[in-house]
Amino acid sequence: MAGDASKALSNDVLWGGGRSPFSISYGKMMMWFFLVSDALTFSGLLTAYGFVRHSTTEVWPIGEEVFRALPGLTGSYPLIYVALMTAILIFSSVTMVLAVEAGHRMDKKGVIKWLFLTVIGGAFFVGSQAWEWSHFIHGGGGYITTNTGEKYWVHNDTHDTHDPANAPGFHLVPADPKHYLIPAEGAHHLDHAESLKLWNERANYVNGANMTENEYGPPQYANFFFFITGFHGFHVFSGVIINLIVLIMVVQGVFHRRGHYEMVEKAGLYWHFVDLVWVFVFTFFYLL
Amino acid sequence: MERDDIIEYSLDAHHSEEAGRKIRRKIWMVTLFLAVVTAVEVTLGAYWKEWFDLSAWNNIKLVYVVLTLIKAGYIVAVFMHLGDERRNIRAIILLPYALFILYLVFIAIFESNLVHQTWLRYL
Numbered sequence: 001m002a003g004d005a006s007k008a009l010s011n012d013v014l015w016g017g018g019r020s021p022f023s024i025s026y027g028k029m030m031m032w033f034f035l036v037s038d039a040l041t042f043s044g045l046l047t048a049y050g051f052v053r054h055s056t057t058e059v060w061p062i063g064e065e066v067f068r069a070l071p072g073l074t075g076s077y078p079l080i081y082v083a084l085m086t087a088i089l090i091f092s093s094v095t096m097v098l099a100v101e102a103g104h105r106m107d108k109k110g111v112i113k114w115l116f117l118t119v120i121g122g123a124f125f126v127g128s129q130a131w132e133w134s135h136f137i138h139g140g141g142g143y144i145t146t147n148t149g150e151k152y153w154v155h156n157d158t159h160d161t162h163d164p165a166n167a168p169g170f171h172l173v174p175a176d177p178k179h180y181l182i183p184a185e186g187a188h189h190l191d192h193a194e195s196l197k198l199w200n201e202r203a204n205y206v207n208g209a210n211m212t213e214n215e216y217g218p219p220q221y222a223n224f225f226f227f228i229t230g231f232h233g234f235h236v237f238s239g240v241i242i243n244l245i246v247l248i249m250v251v252q253g254v255f256h257r258r259g260h261y262e263m264v265e266k267a268g269l270y271w272h273f274v275d276l277v278w279v280f281v282f283t284f285f286y287l288l
Numbered sequence: 289m290e291r292d293d294i295i296e297y298s299l300d301a302h303h304s305e306e307a308g309r310k311i312r313r314k315i316w317m318v319t320l321f322l323a324v325v326t327a328v329e330v331t332l333g334a335y336w337k338e339w340f341d342l343s344a345w346n347n348i349k350l351v352y353v354v355l356t357l358i359k360a361g362y363i364v365a366v367f368m369h370l371g372d373e374r375r376n377i378r379a380i381i382l383l384p385y386a387l388f389i390l391y392l393v394f395i396a397i398f399e400s401n402l403v404h405q406t407w408l409r410y411l
Contacts, residue, residue, distance in 0.1 A: 004295075004297045004300035004301070005372055005373050005374045005377075006372065007300075019295050020295070020297065021374075021376060022373070022374055022376060022377040022380075023297055023300075023373075023374050023377075024297055024373060024374075024377055025296075025297045025298050028297075028298075029377070032377070032381050033381075036381055036384070036385050039385060040385065040388060040389075043388075043389050043392065044392070047392050047393060047396045048396075050393075050396055050397075050400070051396045051399065051400045051403075052400075054396075054397065054400035054401070054404065055399075055400035055401075055403035055404045055407065056404070056407070057404065057407045057408060057411060063333070064333050064334060078333065078334045079330050079333050079334060080330070083326060083327075083330040086326055087323065087326065090319070090322050090323065090326065091319070093363070093367055094315060094316075094319045094367075096367075097315055097366075097367045098312065098315060100369075101308055101311050101312060101315065102308075104301055104302050104303050104308070105302070105303065105304075105305060105308050106302065259296075259299060260296070260298040260299050260301065260302070262298035262301070265298075265301070265369075268368075269368055272363055272364075272367045272368045273368070275363060275367075276360055276363050276364065276368075279356060279359050279360055279363065280356060280360070282329075282356075283329070283352050283353065283355075283356040284356075286333075287329060287333050287352050288349055288352060
């Protein structure tokens with residue numbers, strides 16, 4: 001990189017006053033400081049998740065079993081959708097760094113092209129997260145508990161969770177007490193009459209997720225899901241807005257007149273940070 | 289009034305067409321690397337039960353953490369250009385953060401073990 005930071009300057013010159021010893025502009029340095037503080041917030045959230053997960057004595061759900069649906073398809077695709085979201089975010093990070101590179105060459109057209117693709121990628125990611133939240137909240141069928149405390153998974157062919165007992169193919173499957181999610185293929189299925197009897201005498205029906213209960217695991221699991229991915233999603237959303245504003249300013253030629261595209265670089269730092277956080281959320285929430 | 293005491297460091301960040309080609313090549317190489325690492329993570333997540341014994345899970349977790357840190361390192365050093373900044377700014381950004389987080393992770397693991405033991409004893 002041909003920046004000021006690559007100049008060979010002695011310590012006497014660097015720290016002698018009259019210039020930044022870091023060879024970096026005020027705006028970029030403050031963006032870095034903000035990112036460090038924001039990184040501490042996310043680290044705190046993920047550490048809190050780890051603390052609860054590690055200290056609990058309840059069975060904790062596994063990411064590859066909870067997140068295995070794709071829009072418009074039935075069947076099991078463990079983590080494919082989340083991997084797709086990760087890929088979209090990483091690629092929008094790449095287009096961002098290419099926009100920054102084009103800015104260093106004062107290539108206005110290049111900056112517009114790459115920044116536009118970055119905004120598109122970010123919008124796709126926010127949309128994907130909205131779908132995932134919706135799927136997580138609505139659930140895949142849910143379970144009932146009987147008055148004696150036994151747990152049965154609810155199945156039907158149409159995945160109707162509003163009135164499952166009247167949907168075709170309705171039956172119940174006894175839950176494995178050591179496992180949160182639906183037992184493997186070939187597990188014992190109750191017949192329709194027996195299922196209907198248990199359904200009508202149910203003590204509770206848990207379906208999907210809300211703030212107090214969810215079908216995937218302990219209540220904290222859904223709470224952490226909502227808080228961590230929600231906080232990150234809000235960062236992505238603000239990043240898209242910031243990138244959009246910078247894009248409009250690039251199109252208007254504001255930075256070209258200024259003589260440098262550092263604003264793209266600063267917005268880029270924030271955008272890469274959002275990608276960076278997702279790398280950690282992906283590992284510690286979905287994979288582990 | 290025009291100020292003459294401000295150095296425009298941002299003007300210094302400009303580079304030539306030729307240097308740009310090299311930088312773009314590096315960007316695409318890093319992209320490929322990140323994509324491959326993510327693909328490995330997902331494949332491992334989906335198939336580890338078929339490939340390994342259930343007792344391998346702790347080692348796989350360790351592999352995940354190491355791969356994540358490698359990915360994060362490349363994003364920070366190349367995409368965020370921290371690797372191109374001066375050593376002293378790298379230090380003031382990374383060291384305080386590392387100090388806090390290493391302690392936070394240590395205390396979280398330590399305390400959550402104790403809480404877990406307490407639950408087991410009194411439940």
